[in-house]
Amino acid sequence: MSLNRREMLRLGAAGAGGLLLSSAGIAADTPLLFNLKPNDPLAPVAPKVAATPIAPMGVDPAILERAKAALHSHRFFVRDRNVIGIVDFGKASHEARFHIVDLVSGRAESHLVAHGRGSDPAHSGLLQRFSNGFGSLASSNGTYITSDTYHGKYGLSMKVKGLDYTNNNAEARAIVIHNAWYAEPDMVAAHGKLGRSEGCFAFSRASQWQVMNRLGGGRMIYADKLA
Incomplete structure (x- = not known):
């Protein structure tokens, strides 16, 4: 059965929405699209965690x-x-x-x-x-x-x-x-x-x-x- 243009657009939008929803649960260090490697410039970057501050000099x-x-x-x-x-x-x-x-x-x-x-x-x-x-x-x-x-x-x-x-x-x-x-x-x-x-x-x-x-x-x- 052939699909008209409107139906094709509707199905395409639904597929994109499903891709976005399924991506929401993926870890930050996992590439989301096109099998990107972790060191790829397009791969998502995990947030940096600040180091625990040490005591100032002279303070126990x-x-x-x-x-x-x-x-x-x-x-x-x-x-x-x-x-x-x-x-x-x-x-x-x-x-x-x-x-x-x-x-x-x-x-x-x-x-x-x-x-x-x-x-x-x-x-x-x-x-x-x-x-x-x-x-x-x-x-x-x-x-x-x-x-x-x-x-x-x-x-x-x-x-x-x-x-x-x-x-x-x-x-x-x-x-x-x-x-x-x-x-x-x-x-x-x-x-x-x-x-x-x-x-x-x-x-x-x-x-x-x-x-x-x-x-x-x-x-x-x-x-x-x-x-």
């Missing part, structure tokens, strides 16, 4: 992962999640252990920071314990967000708020970011360690300005000790 990958988990957990409280602060209290006070990490670029800058004298009663330069208690004069571990600035004993300072049960007294304990003479680099040169705060994040004057400029406005700081 394990504490970075903890910080990122905390960022996700508290994401509704953190205004800007591209740049975070990480304090690795497993390191001694003569080491640059406060890291400002840009999660977009993967870069970090590191600063000296003092811990509380209640966390290091013997003044060994190593943090021995955390405490959230009033009058403990100790550093607390957990997730913080930065808050308002004010002028106090050490000049311009920045308040922080604790978001975890381990540091939720931070604001009431007046735990803040400030500069201090005992957190200047020459203390390390003279004594091999920084002095101690009363639980605050105490920096050199230069570092304090950089930390406040990069992390102000409700950004996150994560403080912890891995061992």
Whole structure:
């Protein structure tokens, strides 16, 4: 039986539609037409998968992962999640252990920071314990967000708020970011360690300005000790 032109066009369109539908379930690296080889320029190209980012230089990958988990957990409280602060209290006070990490670029800058004298009663330069208690004069571990600035004993300072049960007294304990003479680099040169705060994040004057400029406005700081 002969087919007229209209019927031939209808059958051709149906065949093409069936070809498109059957192709939808084929893997991306399988040639769809004319038996193309995988390296043929007309063959479909599988999407590239980004490599897993590594920790920036100087930042322990394990504490970075903890910080990122905390960022996700508290994401509704953190205004800007591209740049975070990480304090690795497993390191001694003569080491640059406060890291400002840009999660977009993967870069970090590191600063000296003092811990509380209640966390290091013997003044060994190593943090021995955390405490959230009033009058403990100790550093607390957990997730913080930065808050308002004010002028106090050490000049311009920045308040922080604790978001975890381990540091939720931070604001009431007046735990803040400030500069201090005992957190200047020459203390390390003279004594091999920084002095101690009363639980605050105490920096050199230069570092304090950089930390406040990069992390102000409700950004996150994560403080912890891995061992």
